[in-house]
Structures are given as structure tokens and as C-alpha cells.
Amino acid sequence: xxxxxxxxxxxxxxAGVLAGCAGAGAGGPAAGPEAGRTLLLEPQVSxxxxxxxxxxxxxxxxxWASGHNATYVRTVDGGRTWVAAxxxxxxxxxxFRDVHALDARTAWLMSxxxxxxxxxxxxxxxxxxxxxxxxNREPEAFYDCMAFWDARRGAAYSDAVNGRVTIVVTGDxxxxxxxxxxxxxxxxxxxxxxxxxxxxxxxxxxxGRGWIATGxxxxxxxxxxxxxxxxxxxxxxxxxxxxxxxEAAGLATVTFLDDRTGAALGGMIAKLDSATDxxxxxxDGGRTWxxxxxxxxxxxxxxAAYVPRAGPTLVAVSPKGASISYDGGARWARADSVAYWxxxxxxxxxxxxxxxxxxxxxLRVVR
Numbered sequence: 041x042x043x044x045x046x047x048x049x050x051x052x053x054x055a056g057v058l059a060g061c062a063g064a065g066a067g068g069p070a071a072g073p074e075a076g077r078t079l080l081l082e083p084q085v086s087x088x089x090x091x092x093x094x095x096x097x098x099x100x101x102x103x104w105a106s107g108h109n110a111t112y113v114r115t116v117d118g119g120r121t122w123v124a125a126x127x128x129x130x131x132x133x134x135x136f137r138d139v140h141a142l143d144a145r146t147a148w149l150m151s152x153x154x155x156x157x158x159x160x161x162x163x164x165x166x167x168x169x170x171x172x173x174x175x176n177r178e179p180e181a182f183y184d185c186m187a188f189w190d191a192r193r194g195a196a197y198s199d200a201v202n203g204r205v206t207i208v209v210t211g212d213x214x215x216x217x218x219x220x221x222x223x224x225x226x227x228x229x230x231x232x233x234x235x236x237x238x239x240x241x242x243x244x245x246x247x248g249r250g251w252i253a254t255g256x257x258x259x260x261x262x263x264x265x266x267x268x269x270x271x272x273x274x275x276x277x278x279x280x281x282x283x284x285x286x287e288a289a290g291l292a293t294v295t296f297l298d299d300r301t302g303a304a305l306g307g308m309i310a311k312l313d314s315a316t317d318x319x320x321x322x323x324d325g326g327r328t329w330x331x332x333x334x335x336x337x338x339x340x341x342x343x344a345a346y347v348p349r350a351g352p353t354l355v356a357v358s359p360k361g362a363s364i365s366y367d368g369g370a371r372w373a374r375a376d377s378v379a380y381w382x383x384x385x386x387x388x389x390x391x392x393x394x395x396x397x398x399x400x401x402x403l404r405v406v407r
């Protein structure tokens with residue numbers, strides 16, 4: 041969905057209206073004394089000034105990030121050095137709003153936009169060459185995010201088309217993508233889709249489980265919802281989530297600690313200073329949801345992730361800053377005050393958050 045790059049938000053970013061947007065990250069620790077943990081932030085140099093929207097961390101050494109102006113960056117040394125590059129030629133203006141990395145050489149990039157601007161590319165040689173695997177042919181579609189369960193199985197999610205939830209899946213590493221039949225999908229709400237803010241509106245879990253966060257539903261009874269699959273995206277069910285819904289509102293990100301424990305976050309996407317209940321949590325794999333606490337910053341959450349190997353520790357990011365909860369979303373503390381959009385953690389517990397001006401910060405939670 042276009043909204044996270046709409047004029048109201050992009051203009052605020054450009055003008056430095058958002059708190060601390062033009063400055064460097066705060067860095068240093070964000071402590072959680074009740075949990076005996078500390079979040080360490082290490083600002084790094086990405087090598088680009090492009091807005092970086094998505095992160096895929098393989099391990100503590102290897103990570104990829106992607107963003108505007110067809111930009112992607114890669115590190116193989118934990119972020120001490122990042123190498124930035126752009127897709128060449130006619131594709132050099134695309135917005136790469138999602139990335140999934142398998143290792144230091146293998147990754148997928150997803151560009152978001154109306155019609156044929158929504159695409160998926162694949163590399164197996166660290167970006168020396170790219171193969172265009174998918175081009176959206178639906179004029180009304182706008183792909184928001186993708187996720188892979190393994191090297192072969194993945195899914196990508198678009199705003200609804202003609203009243204239909206729109207998901208494509210692959211079983212051959214992206215060489216072919218197949219639309220999920222309407223008969224195995226819930227009906228879409230009017231205007232419903234995803235917010236292409238951080239590449240985290242679709243996540244893949246173990247055993248074929250996956251979740252999609254939706255928003256922007258309009259009309260009477262509009263609801264924020266999470267779609268759920270248990271068969272690698274071949275069929276989906278849906279649950280309501282008690283987070284603000286409506287035009288330019290809803291869920292932007294979903295994350296799971298395990299098969300049962302998860303969080304869905306969002307809010308009023310176009311209202312930078314809104315104060316709403318924008319975090320919901322689940323303890324049954326996404327079947328039911330309840331409200332949790334609000335992050336330390338105002339406005340909507342753009343991206344969120346649990347920190348592996350750190351219990352229920354949860355980090356949320358937005359153009360208003362970064363916030364951390366050491367208790368699974370009940371209580372939150374400020375982690376940083378500058379603008380971030382993307383977030384991703386490796387299974388080892390090392391992660392990165394990204395934002396405008398090529399901002400990239402390494403995260404670790406220590407005791």
C-alpha cells in the first residue's frame with residue numbers, strides 16, 4: 041500500500057519534522073532492569089543515503105537491507121563494513137521495500153508499487169547479477185511484503201484486488217509464482233491491504249505456519265485483521281485484532297516468537313502524533329488477540345520483531361523512534377529517538393534497524 045510513502049509522511053521526513061530525524065542515532069544502551077537485560081545500539085555506515093526500509097539478517101555476520109532508488113546493502117562482517125549497490129538500468133527507480141536473504145550470496149528483493157512496479161528479483165552471486173522472477177500484471181495490485189520458509193517455498197502479499205485477498209506462492213525458489221485460489225482465502229474487506237513500510241507485514245514460521253497483518257479497511261465495521269496459514273500459504277484463515285482500523289489505519293507489522301506467541305502492531309499510519317492502542321498480542325498462534333501496552337513513541341509502529349534468545353523481548357520501530365519491551369509488549373521503554381522503518385534479527389539474536397538517509401543501527405540484547 042502506498043501510504044507509508046505518501047506526501048504527508050515523506051514531506052515530514054524531508055523537512056526533519058519527525059523528532060530527531062536529521063540527527064544520528066542515540067546509540068548506547070537501553071536498559072531493562074526488571075529483566076536484567078540491556079539493549080546495545082551501534083550506529084553503522086551503510087554507504088548510501090537512500091531510505092532503507094527492510095532488513096534480512098542471516099546471522100551475526102551476514103545481513104542484507106533494501107530501500108528506495110533500487111538500493112540494497114550487504115555486510116558479511118557484522119556491519120563493520122557495508123557494500124551498497126543499485127539495480128541498474130530502467131529498474132533504478134524502484135522501491136525495494138522487502139528483502140529476504142538465505143546466505144551471503146543468495147537473496148530476494150521485492151519492489152513495491154502499482155501494477156508492474158511490484159516485482160521480485162533473485163541473486164545467487166551476492167548481487168553481481170539479478171534474475172527478475174516475478175512481475176505483477178494486475179493493474180490494481182500493489183505488493184507489500186514477502187517471506188520465505190526455506191530456499192524453495194515462499195509467499196508474497198498484495199493489497200486486495202476487486203474485493204479479493206491477493207497472495208502468490210512459490211515452491212521452486214521463486215522461478216514461478218502461483219496465485220492462491222479465492223476458495224482457500226477469506227473475503228477481503230473494502231480497501232483492505234498491507235502497509236509496505238518495513239517488509240514485516242508477512243512473516244513465515246516453522247512447519248509451514250505464516251501470518252499477514254492487514255490494514256486500511258474502510259466502511260462500516262472495518263477491522264484490523266491477521267491472516268494465518270499452516271500449509272505454506274496454500275490456504276488462509278483470518279482473525280480480528282483489536283487495533284485501530286479504518287482508512288490509513290490498521291496493522292503494519294506482525295512478529296512471532298514461536299508457534300503460539302506473537303504480536304501485531306500498527307496504528308494511525310498517516311497521523312504522526314496519534315496516541316492509540318496499537319499493539320496486540322496472541323498466545324494461541326494468532327487465533328485470538330488482546331491489547332497490550334503502547335510503545336514509548338507516538339504514532340504508528342512501522343516494524344517490529346522479537347529478539348531471538350532474549351525471552352519475550354520485543355523491539356518496535358517507527359519514524360518517531362525505536363522502543364523496546366522486555367515483557368512481550370506489556371511495558372515499553374525508549375531505545376532511540378530518531379526515525380526508523382525496517383527491522384530484522386538473525387536467529388543468533390543480532391539484529392539491525394534501518395531508516396531514512398541510509399540509517400542503519402546494529403542491535404544486541406545482553407545481560
